Amino acid sequence: MFLLLDFNLVSTLAYNTMNNEKIQKALLRLTGAFEILAFIAVVMPRSWMEISHEWLGLGQMPDGPVLMFLIRQASYTYGVHGISLWVLARDVKRFRPLIILNGFAYLLAAPVFWAIDYSAGMPVWWTIGDCIGCGVLGAALLWCSLSGLRSHIHSPRDA
Secondary structure, rough: HHHHHHHHHHHHHHHHHHHHHHHHHHHHHHHHHHOOOOOHHHOOOHHHHHHHHHHHHOOOOOOOOHHHHHHHHHHHHHHHHHHHHHHHOOOOOOOOHHHHHHHHHHHHHHHHHHHHHHHHHHHHHHHHHHHHHHOOOOOHHHHHHHHHHHHHHHHHHOO
16 A cells, blocks of 8 residues: 555655646747747848837937847847757756746846836836746746656656
8 A cells, every 4th residue: 555655645746846847848839939039130121120119109219329239139038948948848857947046037037027017117018028927937847846856756767
């Protein structure tokens, strides 16, 4: 009877861990793919940015070298971060501490982005998308990482 229960426990823990890993990999790859798209803005002509700015309902895009510097450098940074998420997705066990760091960073980004978006006068749909997207992603990464960590700690095979 004990062996049967022990086998069921190990089987359940292994199944949950595999599901959490698959979810993490999918989330990291999907988010990474979107962030990698930011590389486009690094080389995008300013005229395209101006059209996009107006199309999004943000009015006429301001002029100046600081704005272009910030747009292009932030886009490059997002793109590189997207690549790093793909690297993390390759081995979620090995990179668990970095995934947890990213989870906390995304979770913290939700209220920080709300404050930035609100004070900058961004549209409500933009602010809500930023906050919910970051908050949900951060919570999901942390849930999968920490529940996978608990399963690993409590696994009888490691005893």
